[in-house]
Amino acid sequence: MRKFDFIIIGGGPAGSVFAANLNPDYSACMIYSDMPKPCGGLLSEDAQDYFAKRNITLPKEILADLQISRVDTIDIEQNLSRVYKRTYLNIDRIRFDEWLRGFVPEKTVKIKGIATKITESSDGFSVTYFCNGINGTVCGKYIIGADGGNSIVRKTFFPEIKIRRYISIQQFFKVNPDVPGYACIFDEKSTECCAWIIKKGENMIFGGAFEPKDCRKNFEQLKLRIEAYGIHLGEPIKTEACMLTRPKYTGQIFSGNEKVFLLGEAAGFVSPSSFEGISRAMYSGEYAAKAFDSDNSQKTYKKSTAWLRFKIMLKLMKSPFMYRPLLRKAVMLSGITAVKK
Ligand SMILES: Cc1cc2nc3c(=O)[nH]c(=O)nc-3n(C[C@H](O)[C@H](O)[C@H](O)COP(=O)(O)OP(=O)(O)OC[C@H]3O[C@@H](n4cnc5c(N)ncnc54)[C@H](O)[C@@H]3O)c2cc1C
The missing domain is CATH 3.50.50.60 (FAD/NAD(P)-binding domain)
Structure with a gap:
């Protein structure tokens, strides 16, 4: 051995x-x-800094076909939406x-x-x-x-x-030009966390993090609720799921x-x-x-x-300003850091 x-x-x-x-x-x-690994595949500024400090350049082959400059933040239950500036690198994970x-x-x-x-x-x-x-x-x-x-x-x-864990479920769809390139979706009826849409080349990912109990049911419910909100995903091409760690303290x-x-x-x-x-x-x-x-x-x-x-x-x-509905509402209504049209 x-x-x-x-x-x-x-x-x-x-x-x-x-x-x-x-x-x-x-x-x-x-x-x-x-x-x-099921993942949104967005490289944050911290990740970009990691490579910059070590003089490592990313090969273009790992970049996905649509780069991100904004996030459309949507609160379905409270019928609110805002756009915020974001500079993630969109990669093929x-x-x-x-x-x-x-x-x-x-x-x-x-x-x-x-x-x-x-x-x-x-x-x-x-x-x-x-x-x-x-x-x-x-x-x-x-x-x-x-x-x-x-x-x-x-x-x-x-x-x-112990550490707090959720189940993350993601589905891939054929890209729909009317759907935002990157969206963050809140809907406390379906999850205390959030969901996201990220376009990757010819596909778009719809994913979310859910409490383990009834996770698939809540994922499907959220899809119906965003459909009713006017975001059309179409037929899923593939589904993936994994554990997602989210420290509570x-x-x-x-x-x-x-x-x-x-x-x-x-x-x-x-x-x-x-x-x-x-x-x-x-x-x-x-x-x-x-x-x-x-x-x-x-x-x-x-x-x-x-x-x-x-x-x-x-x-x-x-976190409370993102995940507690009343605080989130106050932040979104205030327009702080939002992109003005
Ligand atoms: C749905 C989702 C979306 C996410 N989106 C983003 C994002 O956009 N940007 C971001 O920065 N972070 C994102 N994250 C978080 C990010 O993916 C992880 O924090 C990051 O990948 C952690 O890296 P790691 O190397 O610690 O673990 P992992 O990337 O999970 O790598 C662990 C590896 O170990 C392997 N492995 C596990 N068990 C075994 C075993 N018993 N034997 C052999 N191999 C094993 C796994 O297959 C995996 O390849 C997301 C997470 C999820 C779940």
């Missing part, structure tokens, strides 16, 4: 950036599933993840499969994975949980540290212990207001890798991610 310094579980932004920044003296194995994985060094052993079980013994960890119809096992001194919102690493080692964000590290969405580094998580996944991946150059890596990692927690705290303070 092969033994590594690090077993990285997950090959999304957090796992890839961790592997790319790890000191080459260490050995690492990355177990990753290449199932497409599958190609983006593949491109980031291209930064992972050749010497990192990559296993395309699913980690199904992790056990700890006196001399480290053993991880069982399922790949091409067979089970295999690898061993490591450290476990890196970069496995997203439904993290097996978090559930195995830190089940007591910063105590739900957890970076792990001396041997088990949580990165990105597995740790809870996601904006509770916009669900933006790509920049936070990349920053936490890089900080965790660099922390292994210090004597107390978990302490260093925790310290270097303090500003990510602080930014999430600010987003928690902003």
